[in-house]
Amino acid sequence: MPPQTTLCDVVQPILRWGMVLSLVLMFFGLVLGIITGSEEGSVVPLDEIPSQLLELDPSAFLTLGIVLLIATPLARVFGSLCVFIRERDRKFIMVSFAVLLMVTVAVLLGAA
Amino acid sequence: MEPLVLMLIALLCMSAGAIGALMGIGGGLIIIPLLTLGFNIPMQEAIGASLIGVIATSTGAATKYVKQGLTNVRLALFLEMSTTLGSIVGALIAVYTNQTLLFLLFSALLVYAGYTMLRRSEVTFTPEQAEAEGQMVDLSCRYVDPRNSCEVSYGVKGLNKGLAYSSVAGMLSGLLGVGGGLVKVPVMSVCMCVPLKAAAATSNFMIGVTALTGAIIFYGHGLLNAYLCGAVALGTFAGAYIGTILMARYSSSDLRKWFSLLLFVVAVTMVMKAFGLWGGA
Numbered sequence: 001m002p003p004q005t006t007l008c009d010v011v012q013p014i015l016r017w018g019m020v021l022s023l024v025l026m027f028f029g030l031v032l033g034i035i036t037g038s039e040e041g042s043v044v045p046l047d048e049i050p051s052q053l054l055e056l057d058p059s060a061f062l063t064l065g066i067v068l069l070i071a072t073p074l075a076r077v078f079g080s081l082c083v084f085i086r087e088r089d090r091k092f093i094m095v096s097f098a099v100l101l102m103v104t105v106a107v108l109l110g111a112a
Numbered sequence: 113m114e115p116l117v118l119m120l121i122a123l124l125c126m127s128a129g130a131i132g133a134l135m136g137i138g139g140g141l142i143i144i145p146l147l148t149l150g151f152n153i154p155m156q157e158a159i160g161a162s163l164i165g166v167i168a169t170s171t172g173a174a175t176k177y178v179k180q181g182l183t184n185v186r187l188a189l190f191l192e193m194s195t196t197l198g199s200i201v202g203a204l205i206a207v208y209t210n211q212t213l214l215f216l217l218f219s220a221l222l223v224y225a226g227y228t229m230l231r232r233s234e235v236t237f238t239p240e241q242a243e244a245e246g247q248m249v250d251l252s253c254r255y256v257d258p259r260n261s262c263e264v265s266y267g268v269k270g271l272n273k274g275l276a277y278s279s280v281a282g283m284l285s286g287l288l289g290v291g292g293g294l295v296k297v298p299v300m301s302v303c304m305c306v307p308l309k310a311a312a313a314t315s316n317f318m319i320g321v322t323a324l325t326g327a328i329i330f331y332g333h334g335l336l337n338a339y340l341c342g343a344v345a346l347g348t349f350a351g352a353y354i355g356t357i358l359m360a361r362y363s364s365s366d367l368r369k370w371f372s373l374l375l376f377v378v379a380v381t382m383v384m385k386a387f388g389l390w391g392g393a
Contacts, residue, residue, distance in 0.1 A: 001239050001252040001265070007185050012178045019171050023349055026342040033339060034115040043336040062338040066164060069345060070327045072171050073320035080189060091249050095189050102196035103325055109200060110329035 010079045018072030022065040029061030113339055121151065122347035125165060129351020133173035134358050135371055136312030137293030138166035138319045139348060141378060157337045160330040161344045163323045168345040170320030172352030181255035182313035187268055190251060192321050194275045195282035195292065199322060202286020214287055215386035219379035225298040226375030229368055237305035242267025255310060258360035269305040277303060285322065292322050294378060297371060308364040
């Protein structure tokens with residue numbers, strides 16, 4: 001049976017921190033939006049997030065939370081990849097790369 | 113959107129998160145009709161918010177399942193190769209296929225899967241048996257059932273078959289926008305002999321990656337409604353947490369029966385969708 005502990009010890013904190021950070025940001029954004037009475041709005045493009053955050057734009061907080069949430073599953077694939085590289089588990093290094101490759105292809109095809 | 117409406121949406125999305133975490137499905141099946149039929153939200157916005165909700169369900173539940181060992185991370189990565197490939201193929205050929213026929217075929221498949229799960233009880237496949245088979249990768253895993261604190265070790269059977277079937281699962285989700293978890297859980301449970309709780313937790317874990325690509329594309333095109341996504345995510349996070357508690361309460365055989373029931377219910381809604389009687393097609 002392959003060892004599980006290291007893999008779980010890396011993947012679990014990634015998931016937990018991704019969840020906690022995005023939860024806090026989205027909750028703050030929603031509350032701020034309700035207080036300031038601006039409850040409409042699309043997501044903010046990546047490059048505009050920092051400046052909008054400084055202006056206390058609720059959508060920017062929500063967007064940063066959403067971006068972190070989307071990044072979490074991707075980060076855990078990277079995290080697993082790092083564990084497999086350290087354990088020199090060739091087969092699973094290839095498996096992780098294949099998953100990352102498929103995700104990239106899917107995004108590129110979808111964006112086109 | 114009114115604050116009250118947002119709160120109501122978050123509250124109702126808790127059910128999607130709880131069922132998703134318990135059964136290993138994404139919850140898009142619940143979120144999309146809820147938003148389109150219940151709140152008159154345009155289809156595109158609803159799909160975007162549902163993708164975010166699915167990622168929240170997956171991440172929220174997985175923080176607990178990974179810790180408990182219920183999630184088989186290696187198995188998840190292994191099958192993700194074929195589900196992602198399948199979903200790409202599905203999305204590419206979606207334009208050329210007859211949706212009505214596909215929905216009908218899909219519901220027939222769900223009924224078959226539900227019937228098989230009801231009729232057959234769980235088959236155990238030990239790590240030793242897996243080793244004796246000389247498989248290409250070792251996916252054996254162990255977890256402690258949170259219900260009775262019993263340790264369960266299992267091997268994974270039929271890797272080639274599993275890869276092939278999960279590419280079909282991925283293709284269907286690319287074609288129809290639904291069905292990833294609904295197909296993956298029976299495939300893992302029936303064909304690969306993975307205990308149901310581990311199959312549900314692993315499927316739930318995988319769904320985060322499946323939804324991720326769609327979410328990135330929607331974000332890139334600015335199609336996500338920030339407030340709606342926030343409300344849906346907060347609701348599904350809370351629901352996923354409840355789902356993990358429920359998982360510890362019930363036995364695998366109970367969950368197996370419920371999963372079959374869920375498959376039958378979804379099969380009926382898919383037939384309705386085929387004839388344009390249900391939102392979300």
